[in-house]
Amino acid sequence: MNLDLTAYITLICTSGVLNLYLCFYVFIKRHHYSNIAHLFILHTGFTAIYCMGAAFSLLSVNLEEMKFWTVVQYVGMPFSPPAGLLFVMQYVGIKVRKKHIFALFIIPFISLIMVATNNWHHLHYRVFEIDPVLGAPYIHQEIGPWYTIHGMFIFSSMFVAFLLAVYRWKETAKAYRLQLIALMVGQLVPIVTAFVYLMGFTPQGIDPVPMVLWVSSFLYLWSINSSRMFTVMPVAKDAIFNSINDGVIVLDEAYRLIEFNLASKNMFP
Numbered sequence: 001m002n003l004d005l006t007a008y009i010t011l012i013c014t015s016g017v018l019n020l021y022l023c024f025y026v027f028i029k030r031h032h033y034s035n036i037a038h039l040f041i042l043h044t045g046f047t048a049i050y051c052m053g054a055a056f057s058l059l060s061v062n063l064e065e066m067k068f069w070t071v072v073q074y075v076g077m078p079f080s081p082p083a084g085l086l087f088v089m090q091y092v093g094i095k096v097r098k099k100h101i102f103a104l105f106i107i108p109f110i111s112l113i114m115v116a117t118n119n120w121h122h123l124h125y126r127v128f129e130i131d132p133v134l135g136a137p138y139i140h141q142e143i144g145p146w147y148t149i150h151g152m153f154i155f156s157s158m159f160v161a162f163l164l165a166v167y168r169w170k171e172t173a174k175a176y177r178l179q180l181i182a183l184m185v186g187q188l189v190p191i192v193t194a195f196v197y198l199m200g201f202t203p204q205g206i207d208p209v210p211m212v213l214w215v216s217s218f219l220y221l222w223s224i225n226s227s228r229m230f231t232v233m234p235v236a237k238d239a240i241f242n243s244i245n246d247g248v249i250v251l252d253e254a255y256r257l258i259e260f261n262l263a264s265k266n267m268f269p
Contacts, residue, residue, distance in 0.1 A: 005137075008058060008203070009055050009058050011210075011211040011214065012054050012058070012210045012211055013055050014214045015047075015210050015211065015214040015217060016048050016051030016052050016210070018214050018217035018221065019044045019213065019217050020044075020045075020048040022040075022044045022217055022220055022221060023045045026040055026041055026044070027041050035090070036090045036091055039083060039086045039087040039090055040220075042079075042083040043080055043086075044220075045076075046075075046077070046079040046080035047076060047080045047213060048076065049073075049075050050076035051076075051210045051213060053070070053071075053072035053073030053076065053077075054073055054210040055210075056069045057069035057070060057073065057137060058137045058206070059137065060136060062136060063129065066130070066137060066139060067119075067128065070115060071112075071116050074111060074112045074116070078107070078150060078153075078154065079108045081158050081190075082104035082105060082108060082153075082157045084158065084161055085157045086100065086101060086104065087161075088164050088183055091165075094164070104157070107153045110146075111124070111146070111150045114146050122144055123144045123145055123146040124144050124147050125141050125143065126142040126143065126144045127141055127142035128141050129141075131204070131205045134205055138204065138205030138206065139206075140205065154194075155194070158187045158190060158191050159187075161183070161187045162187040162188055165180050165183040165184045165187070168180060176258065178223065178226070181219075182219040182222065182229070185216070185219055186215075186216035186220060187216075189213070189215050189216050190209050190212065193211075194209050196208070197209065244261055244263060245263055247260075247261065247263045247264035247267045247268075248260065248264055
């Protein structure tokens with residue numbers, strides 16, 4: 001195994017371990033957090049599976065092993081972005097319903113089936129073989145029509161999650177904007193990496209996205225520990241809060257101002 005391949009696997013394993021740690025950490029403390037924790041558990045759990053499959057794929061020595069671990073990747077990879085979108089939706093105050101979960105998981109489930117049965121129809125990958133120049137575990141692939149649909153859905157999920165975080169920026173107290181920054185960067189890192197990969201500027205035959213997911217995981221871990229991402233949520237200036245005639249201000253345990261309504265703003269210009 002060459003040094004470059006060892007470095008790739010190390011980065012992917014780092015991403016996987018951090019996501020697995022976040023998944024179990026939040027799961028253990030889920031009763032102390034709000035309902036948003038369950039969506040975060042799904043997001044990090046799916047991401048950990050994706051990273052695990054990617055790492056073992058780079059340890060493969062033949063095409064059958066590479067195909068098997070690619071299927072394992074798709075147990076996690078197509079589900080992680082929509083789970084992240086659901087997490088951000090609830091974080092910014094959009095109520096997540098069962099129909100949202102069902103709708104967002106339809107395409108990921110189809111993608112998993114398509115990859116698992118690709119040998120029969122080649123709709124996801126037209127060509128999936130060992131790179132003739134680099135050899136195993138590097139992959140030469142040509143995408144099929146379903147891959148295009150799958151890719152557009154994945155990009156859209158992450159981009160919408162990014163836009164939702166940006167949209168809530170002004171309505172979030174300054175003390176908790178670092179949480180939003182963590183969310184925005186967490187969505188932006190894989191988007192940019194995947195775009196660079198599609199442009200052909202990354203190592204040939206390897207998916208670079210799981211190599212950089214440790215950045216998002218580190219930001220989430222930092223945000224949970226430093227600004228209590230799950231125990232203190234940004235308070236939005238919704239219609240009900242601002243319709244109260246009495247002045248209302250909200251402080252946290254450190255007596256930092258989190259939010260205030262319009263009546264309070266008029267009293268204390």
